[in-house]
Amino acid sequence: MTTNATETRWLDAEQQRSWRAYLVGTTLLMDRLDRDLREQHDLSVPEYEILVRLSEVEGRRMRMAVLAASVSHSRSRVTHTVARMEKDGLVKRTACESDGRGVEAVLTDKGMAVLEAAAPTHVAGVRQHLVDLVDEEDFAAVGRVFNAVTDTLIEANPEADIR
Amino acid sequence: MTTNATETRWLDAEQQRSWRAYLVGTTLLMDRLDRDLREQHDLSVPEYEILVRLSEVEGRRMRMAVLAASVSHSRSRVTHTVARMEKDGLVKRTACESDGRGVEAVLTDKGMAVLEAAAPTHVAGVRQHLVDLVDEEDFAAVGRVFNAVTDTLIEANPEADIR
């Protein structure tokens, strides 16, 4: 045989350019969105994402584990994040009735108000620095690509991925 | 007039799905690549990126600010990261001859060896969890998109962006 299983298939020049653009672009983009949200609404991107998730469900409440899975952060991380948000009054925690172990995070009125104030800022940023910059078709491709990534990585780390 | 400047143009359902897929997918992907590199080579992704940058230039040495700009991290962050890497013997720092303020990071032989060992792992991961998962054309679109993102965000924060 002329090849073996350990032989590396490198990226070609074009793929490498794309990969690096993604790495650097993501760094700059997240940095910028985070900065804007912080300066104008005293909120980080992870915190904002949690507000969004909670605002979308019936009763504006979610089990911690579900919340963690939905943003793909570790349970520990969500515990810390929610603790900070609770201190700021954006969220409160209540025991779960049906499961003695469970805790539900509930969006407060203040949390909802902060979200409503922050959302326009955030969306404007996402448009200005990403969506409005590129072909609709190219952006759709980004969606396909990262849906594929998400699907395989969630499979890999079966459902209770959460980590 | 029926609209004003502050009216928010929300993302449509499709754009929103793409945006969230990108957020979640990026989280999972980076997490996974980082984990693999850590477990197998005791290296984080940011550290790996620095090794790559250094390995590519003449003399395997770079001014700290140039290095920072090339990975789009803050100077402070690169100072800390390089400090850790220096402690591990992957890199060493030398004063810059032409500029008394300057410091150059130099890749050591050990650093080069670690990079050569880690590269196949990393590339395999990038392929397995991203590149090989999707249409070549879609991946090229990702490249175009994030090149656009990078370009506008670098402009915005003129060159000495570095932060």
Place this chain on the structure above:
DNA sequence: AGGGTTTCGTTGAATGTTCAACAGTGGTCC
């Protein structure tokens, strides 16, 4: 030459994230 400004890289503290260990509850099996 000399004062003001800018750039360089570092520092230490504040903030955020990861990691391993844990207590408490639920589920299962006999």
Place this chain on the structure above:
DNA sequence: GGACCACTGTTGAACATTCAACGAAACCCT
């Protein structure tokens, strides 16, 4: 019903990143 195992969410320490402030060197201007 008790032993065992799995799951939930939290905790505190270790680690990484951000942020503001800084000293030193270079630059600029006259």
